[in-house]
Amino acid sequence: MSGEPILRFEDVSKVYSLPAGDVVALDHVSLTVEPGEFIAVMGPSGSGKSTLLNMMGCLDVPTTGKIYLSGQEISGMSDDDLTRLRRDHIGFVFQQFNLIPLLSALENVEFPIVLARGREESRQRATEVLAAVHLDDALFSHRPGELSGGEQQRVAIARALANDPDLILCDEPTGNLDTKTGTAIMDLLAAENRRGKTVVMVTHDPRIAAYARRTIRIVDGRLV
């Protein structure tokens, strides 16, 4: 692993075929992300930020070009292999929090742990991670619908951290939060970065982007 970039895009393009014609979401993008980096991806709406993030998260595959995750090329992988990669090596934080409404805060964090390692010690691990994101114990048994936006995003970050991933991908993590809560969430992500996690974050808010140590700008699918 040493010296290997955590992510490498080699001339990656993504073209969506729509009835109105082809849409080029990513246009010959090459980039590398080194372990421990904190990167903000900025650009106007529709510029391809989210597509880039999805590719980084193995949620989508490129039309042309190659993507290496810790040196492993992902384009030839089966769906199950990609799923395993996401489960074990990548944590996602979404703008809409995207917690599972049926599960309590604790269970939402426990879920990926159970998927990866089974039930043993999953509860203890989930409790630790929730404590690390400073969620009040009293809220552990609450369903997402009973939590505030900031609390939900804390749970979502805890879920992303649950399997101790190398890479945390955030799509507008503060987009649905007020400034104060947003700052608290960003402090959490910055703390995780300091602890060695690689963070890539899509945002269009310069104040949020300021937390990152490097900013990638994207316009019309090209890096600028």
Place this chain on the structure above:
Amino acid sequence: MIFLSFALRNLRRHWFRSLLSVIGIVVGVAAIASLGILGGSINLLVANLISDVGDTIVITPHTAIGGTFAGDPRTAVDATLSSREVDDIRRAAGPYRAIPVLQGADEVEFGRGETGYTRVIGLDPEDIPVLLRLEDGRYPRQNQPGALVGTYLAREYGLSPGSRITVGGEDLRVAGVLAERGFAVDINPDYAIVVPEGWYTGHFGTRDGYAMVIVRVGDIAAIDEVKDAVDNRLNRREDVVDIVDSREMLGQYQDIYDQITVFLLGIGGISLLVAAVNILNVMYIAVTERVSEIGVMRSIGVMRSEVLRIFLYEALILGVAGSAVGGVLSAAVGYAASVAAIGVFTAGTTFGEGFAVFNTTAVGYIVFGMAFGIGTSALAGFYPAWKAARLRPVEAMRHA
């Protein structure tokens, strides 16, 4: 196990919808199982009612249109066998006993001023003990006339050996009461009067009007041989007689009741099909409204096969719950329906007494109904589950 509890929670989230699906399965399973039980009971009952099996050949006058099934109304054409034909049958039957039967009807007075039009059967007194068993009294003899009355007739009019009846104005003493015979393939004397042949011909003034000849073969292996012999002798130039053996007739009855069972099962099957469509619909809605949730689950590391499992579990839980309740319900409904049907089928007889509705067949139908319910649910749940599993995570999440 986590996926099972997931499925359970999802079902509870929409408990009313789940309940409706379960009710659909309950009705379907209960219908298929209880109708199966009903059909099975009727079948068993009929097998019980048909008393003699295997060794009887019945030879009736040929009816051009009637085929060979005695229950066909077209066979009820007034045709008879002549004495010469009866002699021919006797010769063809060789060592086996051929019993010619006279059959008519007349107005009968039962002593207490009650009258009724009743079937009268004339038999050679020597043949009577071969064919019919007594419940009470004695058999009539050629020189000592007397009538035998069917058990239901005796019960209804309070007749016993020694009672006096009048047949078409002629007095006759009751010699004995016949034992219950049920749906025999040859004659059904339970509601009839049996008199010696001599008295019958004297009374009705006929000699040649035999309704049928019954051949008691005694040996099942010889049945085809005797049938062929009769057929060769009498039906050489044109069909004069129809020849049916009891096995065949039993088979024909069995066929009819088997068809009834299939028909009843078909009705049950249709209701289960409706329930299956309902489950398909419910599961489809469940998948559609949870598309973005499926996307999130896939993004955090849930495999396709695991998504498939979640939704299949949901369908199976509905199916198992519905089938369990349906199975219990069908036991009750099947029992009640069978008891009612047996009541109708055996009205006024004692054949229904001691008839056990719950037997291995009934249990078999319940198990079959439940298995069918669970299988149908799984099948109905599979397509939506498969669709859910095929969703691409990115597109699914965008669905929110």
